[in-house]
Amino acid sequence: MSKYQMFAPALPNIPWQEKPACSINSPLWRYKDNPIIGRNPLEGVARIFNSAVMPYGEKFVGVFRGEQTNGVPYIYLGWSRDAIHWDFEKDKIPFVDEEGKPFMPIYAYDPRLVRVEDTYYIIWCQDFYGAAIGVAKTQDFKTFVRVENPFLPFNRNAVLFPRKVHGNFMMMSRPSDSGHTPFGDIFISESPDMVYWGRHRHVMSRGNNWWEGLKIGGGAAPIETSEGWLLFYHGVTNTCNGYVYSIGGAILDIDNPSIVKYRCQNYLLTPEEWFEERGFVPNVTFPCATLHDPDTGRIAVFYGAADSYVGLAFGNLDEIIDYIKDNSKVTADDTEIGRR
Numbered sequence: 289m290s291k292y293q294m295f296a297p298a299l300p301n302i303p304w305q306e307k308p309a310c311s312i313n314s315p316l317w318r319y320k321d322n323p324i325i326g327r328n329p330l331e332g333v334a335r336i337f338n339s340a341v342m343p344y345g346e347k348f349v350g351v352f353r354g355e356q357t358n359g360v361p362y363i364y365l366g367w368s369r370d371a372i373h374w375d376f377e378k379d380k381i382p383f384v385d386e387e388g389k390p391f392m393p394i395y396a397y398d399p400r401l402v403r404v405e406d407t408y409y410i411i412w413c414q415d416f417y418g419a420a421i422g423v424a425k426t427q428d429f430k431t432f433v434r435v436e437n438p439f440l441p442f443n444r445n446a447v448l449f450p451r452k453v454h455g456n457f458m459m460m461s462r463p464s465d466s467g468h469t470p471f472g473d474i475f476i477s478e479s480p481d482m483v484y485w486g487r488h489r490h491v492m493s494r495g496n497n498w499w500e501g502l503k504i505g506g507g508a509a510p511i512e513t514s515e516g517w518l519l520f521y522h523g524v525t526n527t528c529n530g531y532v533y534s535i536g537g538a539i540l541d542i543d544n545p546s547i548v549k550y551r552c553q554n555y556l557l558t559p560e561e562w563f564e565e566r567g568f569v570p571n572v573t574f575p576c577a578t579l580h581d582p583d584t585g586r587i588a589v590f591y592g593a594a595d596s597y598v599g600l601a602f603g604n605l606d607e608i609i610d611y612i613k614d615n616s617k618v619t620a621d622d623t624e625i626g627r628r
């Protein structure tokens with residue numbers, strides 16, 4: 289009998305591997321055949337990382353950050369039977385605007401994929417006179433309609449909630465600068481229609497713990513649980529050899545997600561394996577999606593590794609929530625409603 293509940297559709301075909309006996313210091317453990325996506329996965333694409341997946345019918349679908357051989361990132365669609373072995377469509381996602389005309393961002397990276405009601409939303413970072421958030425919607429993964437940019441530049445790491453709260457769409461984001469932002473907190477905004485966004489609130493500050501002392505950013509779409517919204521996010525520290533990106537865990541209030549109920553002072557995953565420590569940008573673990581099954585409490589976390597690969601990690605809901613609660617340290621910035 290599980291201690292906590294997840295509220296999401298059942299996913300009996302979730303990818304899974306049991307916890308190895310040697311797993312200590314975190315409720316997450318890595319898939320033993322990581323990375324699941326290696327270099328040069330597709331003609332014209334050198335690396336795939338920071339990507340998001342979802343169940344779709346009997347299969348899985350994903351939106352993948354593909355770094356083209358000209359160095360420019362774009363989003364590619366992929367399909368899989370087991371969420372581990374992926375086939376990619378060779379062409380970039382062909383977005384159209386609301387009039388049906390082709391829309392091609394100058395660049396597009398770090399996509400998230402979230403279903404709200406009967407629509408799938410892709411949220412990514414694109415140029416809007418600087419880095420900003422792009423959004424598109426689809427119902428069939430054939431037609432992708434790009435909608436208005438939700439926020440002003442500069443902004444990254446937008447994560448949509450999988451259901452409306454008090455009748456409104458909820459989206460977290462991380463306002464930033466135009467470069468490799470050396471600062472940043474997570475904020476949340478709401479919208480009745482995915483076009484007009486407001487009631488902005490502060491969710492979490494950087495700086496609580498050393499591993500996330502420089503900046504933080506939303507990661508996977510939050511999972512609805514009996515304890516609140518379970519959020520996997522990224523936290524960054526600065527070292528004499530550059531930034532290190534780790535995966536953190538927090539639980540947000542179910543009705544007022546700008547309130548952080550629990551925030552784990554320890555990272556849940558940090559670069560340790562060769563494919564996380566070595567690559568185009570070393571020392572990066574960057575979560576963008578989870579698959580999760582309420583019947584078994586299983587959670588699979590998909591994360592980008594070293595801006596070069598995709599890794600997969602597993603955990604159990606009960607253990608993850610207990611670990612976050614047992615190691616929780618929240619500040620006034622976390623627990624306040626976040627309006628000033």
Ligand code: BMA
Pocket residue numbers: 338397398468469533569572574592595
């Ligand atoms: C961030 C984003 C991510 C990337 C990370 C590490 O600023 O651009 O896409 O994984 O840097 O390079």
